[in-house]
Amino acid sequence: MNNIILIGFMGSGKTSVGRQLAKKLQYSFCDTDELIEKENKTSVRNIFSAYGEEYFRKLETATISDLYKNMTRTVLSTGGGLPITEGNDRLLRRLGHVIYLKASQETLMKRLQGDTSRPLLAGENVEEKVYDLLQQRTPIYEKAAHFSVSTDHKNFNEIIDEIIGLCNIQLDIFCS
Ligand SMILES: Nc1ncnc2c1ncn2[C@@H]1O[C@H](COP(=O)(O)OP(=O)(O)OP(=O)(O)O)[C@@H](O)[C@H]1O
Numbered sequence: 001m002n003n004i005i006l007i008g009f010m011g012s013g014k015t016s017v018g019r020q021l022a023k024k025l026q027y028s029f030c031d032t033d034e035l036i037e038k039e040n041k042t043s044v045r046n047i048f049s050a051y052g053e054e055y056f057r058k059l060e061t062a063t064i065s066d067l068y069k070n071m072t073r074t075v076l077s078t079g080g081g082l083p084i085t086e087g088n089d090r091l092l093r094r095l096g097h098v099i100y101l102k103a104s105q106e107t108l109m110k111r112l113q114g115d116t117s118r119p120l121l122a123g124e125n126v127e128e129k130v131y132d133l134l135q136q137r138t139p140i141y142e143k144a145a146h147f148s149v150s151t152d153h154k155n156f157n158e159i160i161d162e163i164i165g166l167c168n169i170q171l172d173i174f175c176s
């Protein structure tokens with residue numbers, strides 16, 4: 001269980017917190033969206049528009065199934081919708097400590113302002129879309145996670161230290 005898995009809504013900070021957390025722990029870092037983009041040589045947005053959401057969800061499940069073989073000392077950031085697919089919560093929990101990065105609607109709206117890379121938030125009524133998805137997904141994130149960390153009004157270092165504390169990881173001061 002020496003891996004850390006970050007789950008949560010789009011804009012909760014999984015990718016940015018995950019990258020910095022891995023650096024601090026001297027762990028490897030992976031992000032499921034980035035792995036899928038690399039493997040398919042195109043963006044998540046293009047995969048959604050060319051093949052649809054269902055196809056993308058299959059790629060997500062295949063990606064985390066593959067990681068089980070040899071993932072160690074790794075921070076894995078996930079796509080915001082990955083825990084929604086049935087069975088993925090179990091796959092994530094067998095990989096390591098699953099941390100739910102929580103954020104309020106207000107915080108998410110600020111962080112996602114002007115974003116064009118997230119297909120589920122494209123077009124009009126972004127606030128309504130975020131509200132509806134957040135209602136649907138919050139109980140799923142809560143059930144999938146071992147621990148939750150609120151990210152509202154916290155900087156990256158505060159969030160990272162909280163995660164390290166929850167996972168009970170001893171930092172080797174000689175390595176940092
Ligand atoms: N605690 C924070 N304080 C300030 N800005 C933040 C914080 N967390 C994330 N952000 C900013 O919010 C934006 C979205 O963050 P990020 O891409 O890491 O989200 P994500 O959870 O990976 O989203 P997705 O599910 O779409 O991959 C980025 O611009 C990031 O810098």
Ligand SMILES: O=C(O)C1=C[C@@H](O)[C@@H](O)[C@H](O)C1
Pocket residue numbers: 009010033044078079080081082117118119120
């Ligand atoms: O919340 C979601 O469903 C998504 C989040 C992103 O990380 C990407 O995986 C994609 O834009 C879908």
Ligand SMILES: [Mg+2]
Pocket residue numbers: 014015016031033077078079
């Ligand atoms: Mg991300």
